[in-house]
Amino acid sequence: MRITDLLQETQLALSANKARSGLTMLGIVIGIASVIAMVSLGQGAQGTIQSSIEGLGSNLLTVMPGFLQPGRGFVSAGRGSAQSLKNEDSEVLRALPGVAHVSPELNRRLQIVAPTGNNTNSTVIGATPEYLAVRNATLAAGSFFTESQLRSLGRVAVLGPTVAADLFAERDPVGQIIRLNRINFKVIGVLRSKGGSGFFNPDDTVFVPLSTMQKIVAGSEYLSSLAVSVEQKELMASVQEAATAALIAKHRVDPAAPDFSIVSQADIIGTLTQVTDTFTMFLASLAGISLLVGGIGIMNMMLTTVTERTREIGLRRAIGARARDIERQFLLEAVALTFLGGVIGISLGWGIAAGVARFANIATSVSLASIALGSGVSAGIGIIFGFYPARRASRLNPIEALRYE
Template sequence: MNFSDIFKETYISLAANKVRSGLTVLGIVIGIGSVIAMISIGEGAKTQIQTSIEDLGSNLLTIFPGVVQPGRGIVSSGRGSAQTLKNEDIETITEIEGVAAIAPEISRRFQITAATGNNTNTTVTGVETNYLFVRNLKLADGFFITDSAARGLGREAVLGSTVAKDLFGENDPIGQSIRINRVNFKVTGLLAAKGGFGFSGPDDMVLVPLSTMQKILAGADYLSTISVSVADKDRMNEVRDNINYELAKKHRVDEPDFSIISQEDILGTLSQVINTFTIFLASIAGISLLVGGIGIMNMMLTTVTERTREIGLRKAIGATKSDINRQFLAEAVALTFVGGFLGVAMGWVIAFTVTSLEIIQTSVSLYSVFLAFGVSAAIGIIFGYYPARRAASLNPIEALRYE
């Protein structure tokens, strides 16, 4: 029996039971479709997060006070509680070779009131002039905190776009005055909206001079973060080691009482989280694929029983065991293959819908499509094998007699 004959036989017998074949295929369609959709959503989320983290500046090292506990990750690093970073450290780090710029900062949350009567509770960060450059941010309007303001306890503030909207609505905030913790500030600049994802979302933030923040608002002389921009991306590790060494020496400690995290670390950790999440989603989808496969097996077993007489006849007119085996296997694989094809289409449509509803920017990768096809063919073979074997091993005499 050659290929085109098997194909024809398969078509005839599947078409004879269109509704049943269709429902069985549906199981595979849903399985494959959801696997593709989940993987594409996961991949999309990963790409999106990668882009927004790279937007923060790819050659950025961030120094936090305290030690990041292994396994706790970067989110719960306990920053703010430890007070080991001081203003003197700025000088030490600036002198290290390969450091292009450095932006020390200290943040607290404060209640902010505008002259309009609107108020908001948000993060106020004391920064120096370099902050804009190191953090890869842009001004939409006005000017940034000047050197003289940073040194001279200037009462100037730069607003993130969300804060500006909260406080002043559609009005121009430049030149207006705001009260942070009952201290008056004048708005001199407005940050360009960055949107997207990030922890220290620059859109929801008020920037004030570092000295003002330390001496007037927070009343503390420590720093909550020092951001370091490295001149050469290839020398990140070297610069990091140097900072580690010099800073530990300066603090006179054996083990560093601070932590240095690069964008790559954040990226790596987040990618890992998202990968885990993607695998989790895909496994749930995979379960429905498995259920679909069992559906195929169920239908094939029913078919074999129903067509016992036909199998007997085929054997009587000369079909060998392997002829019968191949024919029934072909039917199972045909079902899963059609299911796989439609499933890829369905997954693609879901991914496209998610993208066009602007929930998340998905990307259907070629590998997931190949994977889906491979898996569906494999499911056909695995779940079709037993019914096909059962059909092939039927005794022709008993099969012909079957009522």
């Protein structure tokens, strides 16, 4: 039997009962569509998290005070509670080969008051001009503070876009005076928005010179963190190692329990990727169950079809069809249904993903891999669930099949 004839037989058989074929196919359509949509949701979330973390600075190492116990997260470590990082540490790190920039930072949560009467509670970061380079930040208006303003304890501030909007709404904040801890600061610039990442919103911040922060606002000579940007991605591991060794030597602490910890961006992304992978797997397996139900629907319909067409099978055997021909014909009917359902399901899933991205503003991403997987799985379901009915059809005794009422 020629392939084209086999396909034509399949088409004739499926179009003979359009409603039934369509409804059975719907099961597969829904299954595949939900798998594609769910996976795209998971992959989209992963992409968003990754890009927003990378948006905080590329090739970034963060040195934090206190020791992170392996296997425990930030929470149990009491992040920032230890006071062990000082300004000299940034000089030590800057001297290491492979280090591009070092940004020492001291954070406090403070009330900020504007002359408009608006006030907000936000993170105030004492930083150096290198902050911009390390954290991939750019200015939307005005300028960042300079080295000389840093040296002279300048009372100038740069606002994150969220704070700027909270305090000044539509008005231009540059040139205005704000009050932090009852001290006046002149706003000299506003940063461009980076978008929130869910854990920490880099837009909801105010920047002041580190020296001003340490000596006037916070009254502390310590640092909350040191951000180190590395020249190349390949150097991340070696720089992390060298920085650990250098700081241990500088602090004269036990190498087994240092008074600081260094987290690379890759570690954070790795942890979060694990979380989103689990999330994606969970969603995909829920969708997979509906695919399984669709497959059972296919099997049910094919078994009914085989019973209904028993005489036809007998006739085909009588005029020369081999058992193999009958098996192929029924298997192809099942595969055609699931494959077609798969193709429609992929488009529908893609549409759902696009709709979610458009209207719910959640990032989604349909990858080529999930499309290939979807079509492969749907054809595979046809083979798996079509096999038993096809086998049954091919094993019918032609004499009994011809006599079947």
